[in-house]
Amino acid sequence: MTKLLGYGFWNGVARLILRNRLFILFLVAAFTVFLGTQWKYMRFTYTEANLLPDDHEVNLEYNKFLDQFGEEGNLIVFGIKDSTLFTPETLNKWNALSDTINDFNEVALSVSLKDLKLLQKQEEPKRFEMIPFVDGSVNTKVQAEALKKKLFKDLPFYEGLIYNKETGTVRSAVYLKKDIVNTAARKDFIVDDLIPLIDQFEEETGITVHTSGMPYIRTLNSATIISEIGWFVGGALLVTSLIFFFFFRSYRATFISMITVVIGVMWAFGFLGLLGYEITVLTALIPPLIIVIGIPNCIFLINKYQQEYKNHGNKIKALQRVITKVGNATLMTNITTASGFATFILTQSSLLKEFGIVASINILAIFLLSLLIIPIIYSYMSPPKERHLKHLGKTWIEGFVNWIERMVRDRRITIYISTVILLIVSMIGIYQIKVSGSLIEDMPKNTTFYKDIKFFESEFDGIMPLEVLIDTKRPKGVMKLPTLKRMDELATTISETPELSKPISIVNLVKYGKQAFYNGDPQYYQLPTSNERNFILPYAQSFSSEAGLLDSYVDSTGQYARMTTFMQDIGTDRMEIVEDNLYNKISILFPEDKFDVTLTGKALVFQKGTNYLINNLIISLSLAILLISIFMAFMFRSFKMILVSLIPNLLPLLITAGLMGFLGVPIKPSTILVFSIAFGISVDDTIHFLAKYRQELKSSGWKIKRSVYASVKEAGVSMFYTSIVLFFGFSVFMISSFGGTVALGGLVSVTLIFAMLSNLLLLPSLLLSLERNIANKEDFKKPAIHILDEVEDEEVLEELEKE
Template structure:
């Protein structure tokens, strides 16, 4: 089959090049329509009870994650001039298109009892900004006595305050969100420059804006870095600008195909799919290394350029196809999950890894057929003395000290299994940002002074229309809110109960001692005022549904992580709900963006672990088809499982948590690392037949003749993935460092443990009449495939050419 493919590629190479260039041009044209994702990915299935509750909450009460918070801890803000500027800033923010509401100390409103109309009305606390400092101080003390705002907008202990900017929920999942946040920052930065007062920023709109901005910058940086790093290593290896340009040209084509694929499938650029262009660069280069290396060997073995080009298609085609398939499997299994972002990532990656094989198989032979044959200096990589010394040491090691290899492997595996047992699955809302980032520091400010800004919602269904008007119901909710307020990392709750307490304080002329629910004596008077409430006061309607049956209790909390969050909900809040509401018909649901995000990460990790198991099974099945020998399948898989154990052990011992970014590593790395085993075992089986089934010689020749390519490709993969450690996103850093480490360990195990296992457990006996799939391609390897290159003869050829 591969003979025919070689004939077709050589015969129609010009037309095939034109076809690939036309496809690339089409993909580049489609690429201009690629879209960035502005949606906070929901990975929890729609039929999950928590997701059902959250969707119902949003349907009734709207978005809970559309508030951008500005924090201030500077007494200078309470000086008349600065306070007036803070008020001006609040008004400017309100004038921004897409901003629905701005709540700050200068814009505070108070409930005022209108005795004539028997109703409450809202009036500004600061109807004008006083120029007299004493008057301003008096009004600020008055504002501090309004209990409704205490702990929400103002910290009564140190005067820290916040400005809450509510963004139109319709803009939260669109590009306009970034425009609104950018406009907000323009106004707030002008305030800081004018007054010298530092502002702290938090809230999901701001975090998502920062993440998107950094993501765009980093993707460009990683694409450039991946090209520079892999290109530099390629040049060191081949010492040829022609090779470098051809390799990078091929990878550039596939990168354009990646972007075009996103558009054709109507996918958007997410945190995952955005990593694909640099990943494709890194993964695609090994194809080039193997094929060009073989081209050089063949040409200088016989000096016939076209024969050498035809040979690399015949001999490298099948193994390159198999290794690309196993790599693609590591990604494509992600498409089997129920999570959209993983599906998209897996589909686009898998398709384009296979496309990399097709483009490489056509472009490398075709382009080099039009170029001059390689010269002597291009063969330097074939006689790298240091590399040959390393391979000699490895050969000696596995023959004389294989028992030590087994013992060390067992010890390392045992330590790593213990380390794996120490791994905790922990994720945070702002998990990806480094601790030293300004965003993390700002978040810490809000957690210290206002218990955090992460939204948590509780919906209480009284099961009766107008159940909110029942004072006994309100008292139970008040008891529950008092409990919630006692939790250190949870803010003071806001609900209709808070509003009714505020009305009682207003009814008694703003005396803070009266901030409580009405008693049996005054409830009729206060409720009479509330019934006359006009549309000017809409605070209560934000926390009660239209029937008066469902009540929203809104909280803000610290980013405590998935483990503490799970403990808080299931071991603290839920039992208290049962204690307070157990004797009622109430239905209490805990929901909100924070809860769904934490649960989503757990769901994501579970799916990634399942994907890794599926990838393991599929690749084992492929090994079975190739070698049709159970012992060989086990021997092949063990050296690729050990690196995964080492990575898991490092995570556990170093305290690196299991989260989506780290769970993703295992299936990807396994799919890539098994390629080395395929190359080694294919060569090993050929050497068995060439050396009368004598295992030691077959192992030695396999180490020396495949080891160089394995080391070079592993170096490229290592440095290609390690560039992601330069990211500001913790998940990307973990993906880069742990994947590169895993692949490096896989190279070592495939050059030591794999041959040691063959020497110990493979007798070398084969049925010459029964050939597995890998041996049904006699052109895959032959006895003269890797014959030594006579450099003296090469010198003579070069002189003759001169």
């Protein structure tokens, strides 16, 4: 392996690239066209992210629920909080809207005021007859008021489902067909049909309609993700190109870099299509990430080319040295960056696996593109002019580098004290970090659909379904009166939990049956007694299969029952308390030998996924550190050098974690990514610095101080350039409307700035302080990174010029 990445290998790479320029450009173009044909296979996600492994207990329980009752996230709700609803004209329009929606093939069931059914007892035969709540059009104000009074006073069955008695809010419920909930048909129906109908109603009546429900939220959330991809790519290109031009003051250098990263973005989209992965809130970040990570490659390569040309004025020699001297270090930096992402592959979450696979592949791809395209294009262009090289002598850059050198030479104690203080403060902040598993926390706060979520939380105690699956372990066990009473007591506990809504189950229907048996008197809305049960059940059997609203709350065998409640947007800590309280009550009401009761639902699965990710964060980050340590060991053959190189890169991570605690940024799926990403990228500076340090050691005859200061002066410029580009590049993510993406961009940006300062101040300080223990070791004098000496360099140049 040492020989592979040594002189002979990179000499061969330089010869291969510069001898076969046209053929290589043709291959790049052909592969780009091929990946372009894969764009048509890109798919956008239609479900929430499932962060748990497929065989995780929580997923198995959720799948068991789906096997019994099918997709549970198929409810869309519309709410109106306006006193003018119960006027003839408005009420008729509201009912007409419900009729129109109900006619669509995508709709399984619509429950609006017009769809409500009243139960009436009939004696011959003994049965309940279902009659419409609204019979025809409403023609007078008196009729409208009578309907309002009856709804709020006489129909407790619909309280919490259709109306809020305290605020007067009324809502409609639309259940989509379960087979289209996770398909493009759902999006087409909501965007093309449902939203225009609601807009029309609002325009005609002047009443605001609040719309929500998981299918609706998913659709608009996905649309926002799709729209932001273009903003991210465009923003990343604009910001990085402007900063690149500001540093280099060269249109052609900027243009070449942009061409390189644009091809990289095209490849990123192509790989997503080729692998058949969905575009999620995570994979949507990959194209702009490629821009942000690719530009530093361009900076190192172009900066080295211009420095070499300025030194000796030979274009071919400069291009050859770019490949042979920078290629190895740049390869290693990209491998370490890819490793930071690749650690997600080792998790059991398919979402993170896909993100890790595509990101790591494309990071290596952008390295390959940079190494091929930049030297080849420059080989066809005229040598750099004086104006292209002016940036190499910028006084303000020199001032920054000189300040770094002075600090390292004269203020090392200050650097160490500052490091210790930052470390202590960071540890205090780390202990204040909270965990969030909210399904909607990262959603855009300024959108109407997010505000509508909050409206339904306020009016109906939540919108995210939480399911209770009850297995009675015997056929027809659900309809046993003791079982119904247990369910009713559990429903009371759920209703009394502030974060949960009034649950819906077969219990509600049985209570309504008793009320109907007593001629609709609302005081009898309760479970029947043992004696009453024998009288009421013959009536109830007549409508149980026709009710439509609750027939999916008991399976066909009568063994399984389902209770659906809706939860507010609460954090993981509070949800764990709610869950514990419910399970404590369940353990009392439902003995394990007779019942098997589980809590499930998409929102709960997501929160459990957050906990799973947090538990795996240490493993993922540890793997990244291990992999990168192996690369360091391979490159420098010194265990102590591994420790010295890791310290400046772990410190920024601790500082960032501390900032999260002080700023109240919780640990959640989006911010968990910060640490592995930032670590993989920040180590790049370390590798570039140490690679330059090794070169200086050899050329200076192993004079430590001279090598450190020379490395600061030369590597410091490129490290500063790349860190600034990365800072502003990741800052582009802060234009997102998703809170998690904003946090990711801001935290990675801050981490990389700290990483640059750490690698320019702390790393050289450690090298100087520990020079006797590290740099004079024989194993460090024989690294895997091969530095060409002048004799070898001239031999390579002669071979290339002959060819």
